[in-house]
Amino acid sequence: MNNNNRHLISILMENEAGALSRVANLFSARGYNIESLTVAPTDDPSLSRLTLVTSGNEQVIEQIVKQLNKLIDVVKLIDLSETDAIERELMLVKTKASGEQRAEMKRLADIFGGRILDVTDATYTIELTGDGNQLDNFLRAIEKDAILEVVRSGATGIARGQKALHV
Amino acid sequence: MELITGAEIMVRCLKEEGVEYLFGYPGGAVLHIYDALYVQDDVKHILVRHEQAALHAADGYSRACGKPGVALVTSGPGLTNAVTGIANAYMDSVPLVVFSGQVPTALIGNDAFQEVDAIGITRPCVKHNFLVRDIKNLAETIKKAFFIATTGRPGPVLIDLPKDVTIAKAEYHYPKKVKLRSYNPTIKGHAGQIRKAVDMILSAKRPMIYTGGGVILSDGSPELVELTQLLGYPITNTLMGLGAYPATDKQFIGMLGMHGTYEANMAMHECDVLIAIGARFDDRVTGKIEKFCPTARIVHVDIDPSSISKNVQVDIPIVGSVPNVLRAMISVIRDEKLKPDADALGKWWRQIDEWRGIKSLSYRQSNEVIKPQFVIQKLYEVTQGQAIITSDVGQHQMWAAQYYHFDRPRQWINSGGLGTMGFGLPAAMGAKFAFPDQDVACVTGDGSIQMMLQELATMKQYNTPVKIVNLNNGYLGMVRQWQEFFYQKRYCMTYFESLPDFVMLAEAYGHVGKRIEKPGDVEGALREAFAMKDRTVFLDFITDQTENVFPMIPSGGGQNEMLLAERDEMVSTHDEGMVLL
Incomplete structure (x- = not known):
């Protein structure tokens, strides 16, 4: 429970100016750690795919996922560490x-x-x-x-x- | 095909949204918008004296009537002045739509005159924000802003409007509906979770209902009252939740938290099932998290999934809007004729009544000096508990929450989350715009009132008669109290050696001012003030300088470790508590 596990979170979000800053800002504002972050538009140019690596215990990761989902620009996300990826x-x-x-x-x-x-x-x-x-x-x-x-x-x-x- | 300017589009959109009042302050970047406002009467612009007040007034208006508040500020300092008000609304989840002017798109990023990165500055304290770069997107963006601000967990939304966009022309089309693929709040609670929650709630031997601002924001008070009375359980409200359940009802056991009643905090500590509704387990409520509700299983209803299990792990989470979920719970209980454990409940109530017997809100009355609590008690009596009360931040805020018994939602308007001194006066003005026929009082202190004092001029201009109840002790009382308790009475920077003559000041602004120095004059002064229906009256009550707010859970303490006025003269705190606020 208290183990800080590494998580690979993949996010589909609106390809709009500022969307990336919202994600980055969320991590700094709430003190979550961010190991790496990569982002580019997808085959659908209105969407970007952002992948980030973070770590934290189960509770922290749950909050990260909830807080990311709360951002208006985030359409969907998946914690790839919870699945075979x-x-x-x-x-x-x-x-x-x-x-x-x-x-x-x-x-x-x-x-x-x-x-x-x-x-x-x-x-x-x-x-x-x-x-x-x-x-x-x-x-x-x-x-x-x-x-x-x-x-x-x-x-x-x-x-x-x-x-x-x-x- | 008619082409109209961006400024005209904005004003038309506001009209279609049914916006009555726009609180704002002009400047270079928004001149075109002001020109569009000039030629119409549907949206009434209220000219405040400081942008922060525009936000607080829009906020107070919204909290009073439930409609979104709307504000307009110019670029640069207009926006930065508004940030405190935006953050305040964000922390208390108040639906606002804020328009800020911006330098023309061609100049953005050039450090132009009165340019700031409004989107960047406000990002952490808005529900969402938009920079409109193309006039074609303006109307739809405004629709989205109102939709986002008012649905789900409400909050402020900012629209940054470059000056050239307000000048450019486009065809007007305001969408009737807007759909966002990335935003779809859950309203209806999960039936399976509701069923499980009802079972847990009815299995309780020592139940406790704990509700917050979410009940008020969602207009869920009728459902809350019905469920609480159907169950016969004790209920406590947070500072933000006061009024959701009538304070004069016998099932209400007072506010909880740092300055809550003994019975509410003890019942929280001892309960076996906690039913949390539209509340977010804020640190003012929980005290030390490890000591919070040690024996309780917890049901938590909230529209914001991120509020659930953020601070306290809960057993049965239900994501949904409060009235919706409570109606579903009531149906299950009624349809299946479910009954709580009457014996256990009787025993529990006897215990709670014993705690009530301690009378944790008692204080030593004086014939010499005015006790601040006494002023609030008299305010309650004189207004027959019916006034809308706004407050600033500090000791007076806690006394207002403790001694004015709020029987209906949206009657108590205060800055709970951000704790913004200066909120009370402009918020009272906003509430008065929403309900011109109701009595509105602003409970404040000599510190807070000086932070937004300039709004007395706005109140004169628009004739919004508010009664200002200034609990003047010459100190920043709440900070002084902490210095007394935890810093060995080193009263650093909490005493005002110079205060203005508030009576003369009120008169200078065209209002009525009165100083009250004797306990015997308190009631008469209040009666006289409220009789002056069409005047703003500044009542400057000179109160006991050393009075402290009790009861109190010191930082780092548990809910069962309350300090009571009579019992605990000397106060100490846990070392680890010193780092907490």
Whole structure:
């Protein structure tokens, strides 16, 4: 009950100016924590899909869900952690890649299913997709001082099976 | 096809919504709207003297009559001045539609003269807000604003109107109905939950009904009275809920909470089934959450799902509008001829009567100095309990709540959630607009009244005769009381070394003023004031400077840990309570 579990909440909301601020504001105003947040329009341009990762005990998560539903711009939402879901995050990593490092970096990128998007004589820019843990593992696997820059999109997700969040 | 300006569209929409009064203050960004108001008589504009007052007056109007309050302010400082009033309405769930002027769309974001981000500033304290960038959306946005403000759990909605939108022209079409795919409040309670709740309610040995402002906002008082009397259970109201159940009825055991009666708080603490209706388990009510209703199973009826299990976990939640859910409960009880446990109830009432016997609202009367409680008692007698009473915030607010017995909903108008000093006077003016033929009194103090004093001019201009009952003790009494109890009488910044001569001040504004200094003169002064039907009368009662509000649950205390006036001269608090308010 008091365990602070990680939750992946996916929200369908009106694609209107200010809708994102309402969500972000709710979290800061009520002291809820927000680990990541990602948002983009859907196939229906009047709707946006926002995915956020938060954590809290059962009671806090229940309030978060209720408070989000109370926002006028929120059409529907689903707590993907309560269901069987696929979670994915995109990461772009710029690494040093010279001398012996170069072959090793390429090998690790291959093992983690990454793609090298850009190459210079001293660097690689690698794209990786996976759940948060996979991305963390990759960063742990490569030499720490080889990392020049890391950009993560924040987690996004979708329920498995026939379940779908739509209007 | 007739094309009219945005300003004209706005005024026509207000007319279609049946808006009688628009409380506002002009400025550059709203000049076009004022020009559109000039050429019509349907919507009457009330010119306040400060934007905060426009909001409080619209708020008081709405609380008195149930219709949405409407306000209009200009951009920049007009809007920032209005924010306190908006937040006040938000905390007490009052339906308001607020129009703010904005700089022209082309200038938004340029730090233009009198520009502020109204949408951003008000976001945390409105139910919803809109920036209208295109005149084509104006009428529909206004319709949506009224719909959102008045349905579900009500609240203020702000419409920010850039000046160019008020000037642009469009065809007028006001939708009859509006549907929002993302907003659809649950009105009807879940039948299964209602059935389970009725069973739990009737299984009670020591039942308690606890109701809040939601009953008043939803006009659920008749259903509440019927259910309470059908069951024969004791009932308490929150500060916001007073009047939902007649205070003079024997089943009413007083207000609960920090300054509630001994019997109400003890009954809460000892009850085995708590029936919470349109109340939100606010910290003024619960005291320390861990000590709240330790033996109770809880049924909670509320239209706002986020109010349920927010502060206190409940056993049977029912989301729905109060009158709707209570009617369903009454039907189940009547149809199945269900009866409460009469023996247990009799025993419970005997216990409650014993607590009542403590007379927790007694105070030491004096022949020398005016006791503030005495003034409220006399106010109640002189108005025969029929006046609409507004209040400001502080000790006088608690005394008004304790000693004026409200028998009908919408009779008691105060700032409960935000606790806004300055609310009382403009709210009284708003209530007077709603009910010009009823007596309206504003119970206030020398601190609060000075925060919105300028409205005496508005009241003169529109002739809204209100009786101002100023309980003048020279102190910010509630803060002083806390300093006495919890800060070893270090009265830091709570004594006013200089106060205006309120009698002269009232006269300067064109009203009647009177100072009362002897207990023997209290009743006569009140009678005289209320006899002057068409005058605003400022009654400046010089009261006991050291009187404290009792009973009191100190911060961090449980409901059974009340301090009583006679018994507890010395007060201490729990260390952990010091961080609480």
